[in-house]
Amino acid sequence: MEKKIRVLVAKPGLDGHDRGAKVVCRALRDAGMEVIYTGLHQTAEQIVNTALQEDVDVIGLSLLSGAHMTFFTDISHLMKKKKMTDVLVVGGGIIPEEDVPRLKKIGVNAVFGPGTPVNDIVRYIRENVKE
Amino acid sequence: MSMLASQVIKGDIRSIARLISLVENNDSTAIDPMKELHRFTGKAHVIGVTGVMGSGKSSLIYELAKTYRKQKKTVGIIAIDPSSPFSGGALLGDRIRMTDLSTNKGVFIRSMGTRGMLGGLTAAVYDVISILDAAGKDIILVETVGIGQDEIDIAKIADTTLVILVPGLGDSVQMIKAGLMEIADIFIVNKADKPGAEQTVAEIESLLDICEKSVRQTPIIKTSAKKKQGISDLIQEIQNHKEYLKTSKQYEMRKRKRYETELYELIRKRLMNYIYDETKLKDRIDNLIDQITKKKLDPHTAADEILHKILK
Ligand SMILES: Nc1nc2c(ncn2[C@@H]2O[C@H](COP(=O)(O)OP(=O)(O)OP(=O)(O)O)[C@@H](O)[C@H]2O)c(=O)[nH]1
Ligand SMILES: [Mg+2]
Numbered sequence: 001m002e003k004k005i006r007v008l009v010a011k012p013g014l015d016g017h018d019r020g021a022k023v024v025c026r027a028l029r030d031a032g033m034e035v036i037y038t039g040l041h042q043t044a045e046q047i048v049n050t051a052l053q054e055d056v057d058v059i060g061l062s063l064l065s066g067a068h069m070t071f072f073t074d075i076s077h078l079m080k081k082k083k084m085t086d087v088l089v090v091g092g093g094i095i096p097e098e099d100v101p102r103l104k105k106i107g108v109n110a111v112f113g114p115g116t117p118v119n120d121i122v123r124y125i126r127e128n129v130k131e
Numbered sequence: 132m133s134m135l136a137s138q139v140i141k142g143d144i145r146s147i148a149r150l151i152s153l154v155e156n157n158d159s160t161a162i163d164p165m166k167e168l169h170r171f172t173g174k175a176h177v178i179g180v181t182g183v184m185g186s187g188k189s190s191l192i193y194e195l196a197k198t199y200r201k202q203k204k205t206v207g208i209i210a211i212d213p214s215s216p217f218s219g220g221a222l223l224g225d226r227i228r229m230t231d232l233s234t235n236k237g238v239f240i241r242s243m244g245t246r247g248m249l250g251g252l253t254a255a256v257y258d259v260i261s262i263l264d265a266a267g268k269d270i271i272l273v274e275t276v277g278i279g280q281d282e283i284d285i286a287k288i289a290d291t292t293l294v295i296l297v298p299g300l301g302d303s304v305q306m307i308k309a310g311l312m313e314i315a316d317i318f319i320v321n322k323a324d325k326p327g328a329e330q331t332v333a334e335i336e337s338l339l340d341i342c343e344k345s346v347r348q349t350p351i352i353k354t355s356a357k358k359k360q361g362i363s364d365l366i367q368e369i370q371n372h373k374e375y376l377k378t379s380k381q382y383e384m385r386k387r388k389r390y391e392t393e394l395y396e397l398i399r400k401r402l403m404n405y406i407y408d409e410t411k412l413k414d415r416i417d418n419l420i421d422q423i424t425k426k427k428l429d430p431h432t433a434a435d436e437i438l439h440k441i442l443k
Contacts, residue, residue: 002246003156004219029220036242039227049233050226053240055148082145 005033005129007058008051010042012071020093020114021062027118033125044074052082057129060121063093069102076107086130092116136167142266144239151241154258157404165258171265173386175207176373178270179285181251181314182295184277187321189228190356191295191365192272196229196238198362199270205237207263207271211253214244221245225274239263250284251275254400257288257393286314287392290385291372293365295319296335298327312342315349317368323353323361347375405441412440 009025011018018040025035036054038047051059063071072091079087091103092112100111109128112121138146153161178195180188189210196206210225221244232238241259248254252275263271275285286292294315320331332351339349350368354361376382406412416437422428 003158004244004246006152025222029215029222030218032218032220034214034221034223034242034244036223036226038233039224039230042230043234046230046233050240052144053148053233054242055152 005058005125006036006054006056007033007060007125008036008038008047008054008056009060009062010038010047010050011040011062012042012044012047013063013067018062024060024062024092024118024121027122028125031122031126033122044071044078048075048078048082048084051079051087052084056087058088058090058125060090060092063091063095066094068093068095069099072103072108073106079107088125088128090121090124092121132167133164136164136265139164139168139262139266140171147239147262147266148241150262151255151259154262155243155246155253155255157400161258165261168261168265172261173264175260175264175268175271176369177260177264177273177288177290178369179273179275179289179292180295181275181283181285181292182277182319182321183297183300186277186295186297187354187356188274188277188295189225191293191319191321191354191362192225192274193229193232194354194356194359194362195272195366196232196235196270198366200235200237203237204269205267206239207266207268208232208238208240208274209256209259209263209271210240210242210274211245211251211256211276212242213276214246216247219246239266239268245276252284252288254396257389257396260288283310283314284392288389290376290382291316291369293317293319293369295321296331297322298325298331300331312338316372317365318349318351319365320351320353321356324355324358328353347379402441406437412437415440 007028009021011021025037028035036050036056038050047059068091075089088109089107090110090112091108094114095111103111110124135146135150139150150161150164154165180192182188192208196208199206210223212221212223212225214221223242223244225242226240229240232240243253243255245253256273260271273285273289292314294311296318298320318335320328332353335351352361352365352368354365376385406416419428419433419436423430423433
């Protein structure tokens with residue numbers, strides 16, 4: 001058996017910057033993970049369908065646009081509908097501190113603010129992906 | 132029949148995705164469902180898509196898939212990108228060009244890393260084709276890694292192999308060396324919206340004059356994935372090739388070739404698994420390697436010994 005951790009990295013919303021997301025992608029790859037990168041402007045439905053087909057262990061969403069609350073709500077709603085209970089959801093980008101508890105309540109497992117060392121993200125994923 | 136196999140046949144997305152992961156991870160629980168699925172395969176048309184890095188493989192697959200969907204055909208896509216030889220990880224980015232296909236109910240896309248396999252494919256690709264085939268996909272498109280030289284193994288698996296070139300690529304000797312002339316069932320000159328497409332076509336034509344192997348002339352199609360041009364011509368040529376295969380009995384020959392390649396691969400894989408799982412054998416091999424390094428033994432004699440142990 002040679003299981004590899006598979007991570008979907010998506011950059012939803014309308015803003016066009018994905019440098020941060022790409023840095024994370026590369027770090028995850030260098031940590032031996034398979035990263036499915038889907039590019040910019042993804043809808044919640046596209047992300048969840050992709051995660052299902054790709055059988056990923058983790059969905060990582062990078063958000064700058066401020067629409068994080070509705071977006072994560074949509075994602076977790078769709079994931080429940082498709083019974084994707086064993087997939088970790090992590091968020092990154094600019095998410096205000098005070099929103100984090102509410103995000104966790106709707107099913108976001110972790111939030112990484114700006115300036116989080118990528119190694120912390122790698123470690124978090126390694127420790128929390130179910131065998 | 133196992134739950135997993137019967138769900139795959141019904142086209143259940145989660146089950147298809149899970150079984151693909153199991154075969155990819157070399158998980159032994161995949162073996163029984165794979166055995167059960169075999170008799171449900173053989174209906175799909177498998178199209179290999181190869182060509183140098185950035186030639187537009189993913190973009191063309193996107194256009195092809197959309198057109199096939201308009202014809203009410205269901206589509207499976209296997210998109211292979213290289214795994215890092217250092218970390219074993221991979222950045223799989225082909226879906227960037229296919230974004231809105233993920234919400235198209237008749238399309239299933241799976242991105243895969245090569246996981247150490249050379250030749251532009253990944254070891255699990257045979258099983259993944261079989262899974263998508265058994266799941267009822269009419270068309271299966273396989274995008275190989277785009278490194279430029281070695282990605283010709285696809286021709287042993289696909290019913291129809293598309294080789295993509297782009298204008299201004301230049302060196303035609305390189306194409307012959309890479310074996311592209313032999314494997315192409317259809318040549319595509321993509322990015323035909325750019326200058327130099329005619330010249331590339333002419334170059335392929337003159338190479339084909341030298342290399343042409345069979346009675347069938349290899350067609351050359353100009354496309355622009357960007358401007359959505361030449362797509363229906365390409366689909367027509369794929370259909371023509373399929374009919375050619377059927378009428379010339381080549382179809383069975385290709386299928387046989389595919390299973391021949393698959394079986395040898397499988398035997399090799401099982402043999403290696405067996406060696407790694409038998410700790411005693413593995414220990415003995417480690418010991419033999421030490422002896423070879425110290426010049427007390429040579430590799431051939433060591434291989435003899437191990438083979439005898441396995442066959443005993
Ligand atoms: N001008 C032009 N650009 C194109 C065309 N088809 C693809 N491209 C562009 O070429 C680049 C590479 O396209 P891809 O479809 O990703 O190529 P690929 O062969 O799948 O690339 P790899 O998977 O990385 O080997 C992208 O920027 C596309 O937008 C075309 O017909 N004309
Ligand atoms: Mg590609």
